[in-house]
Amino acid sequence: MEHVTIDVVSDVVCPWCYLGKARLDKAIAELASEILVTVSWRPYQLNPDLPPEGVDHKAHLAAKLGGDAAVARAHETLTALGHADGVAFDFDAVKISPNTLDAHRLIRWAQAEGADIQANVVTGLFRANFEEGRDVGDRETLIDIAEAGGLDRAVVTTLLASDADTADVKTEIDMARDMGVTGVPCFIIESKYAVMGAQSVEVLTSALRDIAQMKNQANIN
Numbered sequence: 001m002e003h004v005t006i007d008v009v010s011d012v013v014c015p016w017c018y019l020g021k022a023r024l025d026k027a028i029a030e031l032a033s034e035i036l037v038t039v040s041w042r043p044y045q046l047n048p049d050l051p052p053e054g055v056d057h058k059a060h061l062a063a064k065l066g067g068d069a070a071v072a073r074a075h076e077t078l079t080a081l082g083h084a085d086g087v088a089f090d091f092d093a094v095k096i097s098p099n100t101l102d103a104h105r106l107i108r109w110a111q112a113e114g115a116d117i118q119a120n121v122v123t124g125l126f127r128a129n130f131e132e133g134r135d136v137g138d139r140e141t142l143i144d145i146a147e148a149g150g151l152d153r154a155v156v157t158t159l160l161a162s163d164a165d166t167a168d169v170k171t172e173i174d175m176a177r178d179m180g181v182t183g184v185p186c187f188i189i190e191s192k193y194a195v196m197g198a199q200s201v202e203v204l205t206s207a208l209r210d211i212a213q214m215k216n217q218a219n220i221n
Contacts, residue, residue, distance in 0.1 A: 002212040003036045009176050009186040011044045012103045012136055015078050015089065018126040020185035020198035022085040027204035035212045038115055041122050043104035043169050044176055044184045047097060054098035054137045061097065085201075088131050098129075098137025102160060104169045106142050109159060110151060120149035190215070 008024070010017035028037045047060075061071050075091040082089040103125055110121040124145040128134040134141050139160045146156040159165075176186070180194075187195040187204070189211050195204065 001034065001036050002215050003038065004208055004212050004215070005190055006037060006039045006208075007042050007188040007191070008039060009042045009044050009181050009188065010184045011046045012100050012107075012122070012125040013097065013129055014044075014046055014184050015082075015130060016198040017185040018087055018089075018130055019078070019081055019085060020187070021122065021126065022082075022087050023198060023201045024187065024204055026085070026201045027208060030201070030205055031208055035208055037208065039119065040111060040115065041107050041118055042176065042188075043107065043172050044181065044186075045100055045104070045173055046184070047099070048101075048173070050097060050099040052099050052137065054096040054135065057094045057097045090131050090133060093131075093133025094129065095133060096135045096137065098135055100137065101166065101169060102139060102142055103136050104173075105159070105165050106146055106151075106156065108165050108169060109156065110146070110149060113151065117150045121146060121151065124149050 006024070008017075008021070010020070024039070028039070031037065050060075058068075058071070062068050065071050065074060075089070079089050079091070081087075107118060107121055107125070110118040125136050128141065128145055129136045136142065136145070142160060143153055143156050147153040183196065185196075185198060187199075187207075189195065189207065193207070193211055195207055199207075
């Protein structure tokens with residue numbers, strides 16, 4: 001069985017990233033008998049300049065998208081797409097647009113505990129923000145998500161109170177931008193092939209299968 005690695009560059013307040021994760025999970029499940037896939041989650045900030053306490057979500061989004069009508073159209077589209085892929089978006093519940101730097105630090109710490117723990121934390125962050133309307137910039141909320149995902153509550157509490165890995169997360173975000181990542185999600189397969197956007201399960205499955213076959217041929221040759 002061929003082993004394929006994926007680095008997903010994303011932000012936890014990006015609805016397309018949540019949709020992309022749901023579709024990637026489906027693609028990996030479909031290929032489980034053919035390909036071993038290891039996923040790592042990498043940081044990106046859509047709104048790096050937001051204050052630590054965040055801002056009013058609806059006002060921020062209306063200013064960004066060009067008014068309430070544009071926001072409503074986007075939410076209607078995403079709600080329908082999410083329903084098809086098992087994501088229960090509840091945009092009315094979202095009150096805060098947070099700064100996601102601490103959330104990305106948490107994801108980084110989760111990676112040290114293994115891919116499954118990191119996936120649990122990433123899913124917890126997406127669900128908290130988009131389905132439960134919780135503030136994923138709030139440290140107590142992050143600590144709760146960390147504990148639910150399998151991390152040690154006391155350790156995460158101590159780390160969040162410090163500047164641990166802040167510089168490293170910012171460096172990773174800068175590296176992604178230097179690589180040409182201008183939007184998320186971005187799926188970087190085998191550190192060389194980039195798939196941009198929340199592609200369909202079929203596109204992701206095809207890409208993974210093609211790259212696994214190329215790896216297999218290279219190994220044979």
